Amino acid sequence: MIYLDNSATTSPYKEVLDSFYKVSQGFFANPSSIHYLGGEVEQLLTKAKEQAASLLNVLPKELIFTSGGTESNNLAIKGIALQHQNRGKHIITTQIEHPSVLEACRSLEQFGFDVTYLSVDIEGKVSPEQVKAAIREDTILISIMHVNNEIGTIQPIEEIAAISQQYPKLFFHVDHVQGLGKVPLHLAHEGIDLCSMSSHKIHGLKGTGLLYIKRGTSLYPLVHGGGQQEEIRPGTENVSGIVAMVKALRLTFDNQKNKIDEISKLSRSIRECLAADSRIYINSPKTGAPHIINISVPGYKPEVVIHALGKKDIFISTKSACSSKHSDESAVLAACGLEQSRTMHGFRISLSFYNTEEEINQFCRTFLEVLDELSDVMGR
Structure with missing residues (x-):
């Protein structure tokens, strides 16, 4: 074949499957339980988040585990829009984003948000000048993918991030699902506020993703519940999937080098x-x-x-x-x-x-x- x-999607690394099985079998307790089995799982979850943060050069508290890229994109876009709509209701994106970004933006239009869908050139690239020209007094979010999932265009993310820094009341979200492990992106760049990632694109398992949320960035949660993950994404954590994703992340970064x-x-x-x-x-x-x-x-x-x-x-x-x-x-x-x-x-x-x-x-x-x-x- x-x-x-x-x-x-990618075929999972053998080590990823081994990690998932080991954690599923030996660390099945709920990490929120107060007994020692729950405590062991909580420690494992904490360690996995610390390892992911180290690999991505961010803080552990800046990472939220999700079910994948689609949820991460929806949480970033809708979370910012709903939390900060008092500042303005204008969003900027491009015509060639992943459906999970485009449909999230279109859904917000039904609630009075105005979305600018920027055009691209023949290579699928948007210019930083286009982005800057589209920014208005009521702009609260720019959402642009790093690597296009159909044609592979690399967008000028760092230049756009530098522009977004000039407007303190707007946020910049990057869909990094296709670029992760293939095209470097420095999340620590001051202009990047949110970044979406997915496990199954890097030889991890389906059903696990990551959302980077820069410290100080507030989101309205799309799900309400028991308060897990900083109350931004509550619900019992998929510890097996999370550990497996962090394993995939480490192996993929090694392969990238x-x-x-x-x-x-x-x-x-x-x-x-x-x-x-x-x-x-x-x-x-x-x-x-x-x-x-x-x-x-x-x-x-x-x-x-x-x-x-x-x-x-x-x-x-x-x-x-x-x-x-x-x-x-x-x-x-x-x-x-x-x-x-x-x-x-x-x-x-x-x-x-x-x-x-x-x-x-x-x-x-x-x-x-x-x-x-x-x-x-x-x-x-």
């Missing part, structure tokens, strides 16, 4: 091979994240190609897994201004630290063979 859909050049090399190989075929257009910018390569093949139905590849044990996707079952058109490619022959016929190839040169060579050969086979069927 050749798995090249790692932006949708040692193996990111290998991913870049594989990405270049894919680009060179596919770009040589006149039927194929490369949509991802050369300066984008190395693990995401988006292409278009006009005239070929993406689902037909993907099913044909699947029969050969090769797996890629069309776009974000969270939107792939909706409209055939990629909203991200459309926002980049590409013609419909490309926006309707896009594919996403996404790499992990475990893909090999042999796999990439096999994928490229097979992909072109599938196009040839389908051309014969279509009488081209």
Whole structure:
């Protein structure tokens, strides 16, 4: 099997599975219980949070564990909006955000919030100047992803963070789900107030995520309950998932130091091979994240190609897994201004630290063979 859909989800590290099983079996008590079993689990939870904070270079109290990237994004956006609506009701984001950001913003429009959806250039990038020009007296939140989940564009987060610092009453949220472990981001930057992360994108388990909330930033909780996690995200903690996520975070950061050049090399190989075929257009910018390569093949139905590849044990996707079952058109490619022959016929190839040169060579050969086979069927 050749798995090249790692932006949708990744296969868990063996060590992550081992950690999850060990904690589930031996540390099953409720960390809020006052007996010694509960105390042991509470200590384990505290240690896991301290380790995560050390890896991310933030304070333990600045981290809230969630169920994943979608919850983290919703908690950040709605939490800020509801808590600080007396300051203003204007939010800034872009047209190419993940659905969990776009839909969260659209839901707030029903409650009187005004959202500016910034356009992007042909590479999917928003300029800091655009962001600054959109800021108004009543702006309370800017939410922009670090790495685009479909085409891999890296946004100028530090420049936007520097701009946000100039406006003390607004907050800056970064969706770092696709960049985590692949493209460095310094959370300690003074202009970043909130940052979302997800476990299953870094070889952890589904159902666990992180939200960084800079010290002094207040949120309105979306859930009310027993007061766990600073009363921002109450409910009995998923200690097994949290420990497993921290293990995945450490291993991924180790791989980022040692193996990111290998991913870049594989990405270049894919680009060179596919770009040589006149039927194929490369949509991802050369300066984008190395693990995401988006292409278009006009005239070929993406689902037909993907099913044909699947029969050969090769797996890629069309776009974000969270939107792939909706409209055939990629909203991200459309926002980049590409013609419909490309926006309707896009594919996403996404790499992990475990893909090999042999796999990439096999994928490229097979992909072109599938196009040839389908051309014969279509009488081209």
